Amino acid sequence: MRFPKWGLWLSATLVLMAGSSVGTWYWLTQVExxxxxxxxxxxxxxxxxxxxxxxxxxxxxxxxxxxxxxxxGAINGMVGTLHDQFSNYLSPSSTKNFNALLNPTFTGIGIEVEPEAHDLRIMQVFSHSPAALAGLKPGELIVDVNHTSVASMNPIQALSRIRGPVNTYVTLTVEDHNQLQTHRIEREKIALPTVFSQMMPHHIAYMNITEFGNNTGQEATQQWHQLLRQGARGLLLDLRNNPGGEVSQALQVANLFVPKGPVVTLKFKNPEQDQTLNSDGPGTSVPIVVLVNGQTASAAEILSAAIQERQGGLLVGTRTYGKGIVQQVLSLPGHAALKLTVARYYTPNGQYIEHVGLAPNVYDPEPIDVVPSNNPNQDPQLQKAITVLLQHMAHR
Structure with a gap:
């Protein structure tokens, strides 16, 4: 059985998420x-x-x-000269929708997407969601929303058009293996947990974090303490396809797994603003293996690097996405906003991973057509991570 893969509808790297999403760390500030x-x-x-x-x-x-x-038009032109996919002008309606995306309950169709050059690629389709019932699949490209080409919009505009009130419809055209299909899908209210966990054989605690939403830190804390009560002796942290989200929530998770001390350093245009964000601890001495892939991004990379460099955890999988920059949302008059890249971030050891990503300790490519899951019999990459963790546990 596939392990449930939920997440906020937009990554805050976009992620938008790219970006993601959705998605990425955002501050909301007010212009004087x-x-x-x-x-x-x-x-x-x-x-x-x-x-x-x-x-x-x-x-x-x-x-x-x-x-x-x-x-x-002038504002969009200025932002466009930056050639930065993560910087956007947000109209008042886009700003409202963007802020709503940080709430783990939303109305939509139940997908997580990543921006591509002229379209959006579906990263996740939530179980039992309207999108799943319509037959949408991970890997498909959204090329048209309500009969308007995605190429004519910025990613946030496209995602805003996919969202909408409950019991209304959106029409999507998707491309899969050069074939186009059109779906008319009814929007629903969708609640989104972001942390799932279970005990595996050999006292291995498995925790899957789909992204870092408003409540991820609390979810992870509750479930980690429950896993410890169940006798966890090793942790398999699955961050595959995690597009990031709120760094404040990633820091709360770091408190559980990373010793007290630095997690990430932010460097701004003005060096006087530079700051290091720390784990408050206590961390854990339990051996950790983190599963990562090419869609592990932003805040998920921050947590992965801190575990690797400061806790002694091992990364298993493939090189991560490589998003080493931070966006800030700056309010403009009339309830509009400017989403702007304002800082670079560095791992505790000083790595700047933009366009580079994190290298796994154990490289293990994802098999073609295998969906990440919590079932080792269906997921060879997960089975490899379990083998590495058992070896790691034996030497701790």
């Missing part, structure tokens, strides 16, 4: 009221050129336009 244009910009020739262009369009063109349309 009465922000003024600095003198250096008022006297800047390029800024004068921008103002003149705006005025000429408003006064000369025969095409319909509005101040809001032109200014939003």
């Amino acid at each position: 009221p009465g922000v003024r244009i600095p003198a250096s910009m008022r006297n800047n020739k390029e800024f004068a050129q921008f103002v003149q262009t705006y005025q000429l369009i408003r006064s000369k063109t025969i095409w319909s336009n509005s101040p809001h349309q032109l200014l939003v």
Whole structure:
């Protein structure tokens, strides 16, 4: 039986999640009221050129336009010059939807996605969800939402269109092996636990964290203490396909597994803002193996690196995604927002993993067409991790 794989509908790396998601660590801050244009910009020739262009369009063109349309276009243009898939202008409606995605209860169809060049790839389809009932499968590409090409939208816009009120419908066109299929799917309210655990033979505790949502730290704490009461002598932490999420929640999990001390260091444009985030402990002396793959990203990589470098845990699987940057959500007037990359993060040993990822201690590729699960008989990669953990336990 496949182990339930749940997660927030959007990764906060996008993840968006990429990104993910959804998804990634976000702060919500407020812009100071009465922000003024600095003198250096008022006297800047390029800024004068921008103002003149705006005025000429408003006064000369025969095409319909509005101040809001032109200014939003200018903002999107500025953000676009950064060539950063994780930086976006969020309209008021997109901001509202984005904030709602951090809540583990949402209305949607029950999928987790990753942005690709011109579409969205389905990473997870939640069991018994509307998407599962419609026949959507992991690996399929969403190329069209409500008869609009995903290529014409940024990922957050596309995901916002997939979401919507309960008992309404969304139409998705997906591509699988060069074949297109269209599905009309009814949205429902979906509650999302993010931590699943069980005891395996040989006193091995298995814990699967699908992503780091608002309640992941509390879920993991409760389940870890229960596993210890059941006699856990080793931990198999499954972070495969975990796109990240809230670093604050990853830190709470790190308290359980990583000794008191550094977990991750953030470096900003202004070095005076740099900070190191620490585990409060107590951590654990129980041997740990962490299962990772190419979709282990962002906050999941932060936790994996801290366990590997500071607890002595072993990573098994394939090289991780490689997201070593941090986004901040900055409020704009009118309830809009700017999601902007503001810092790099470094592991306790000083690794910067952007576009590089974490190298596993034991490389074990994922078999083709095998879905990660909690059943060693159905998941050779999991069986390999169990073998490594038993060896690790024997030497501790």
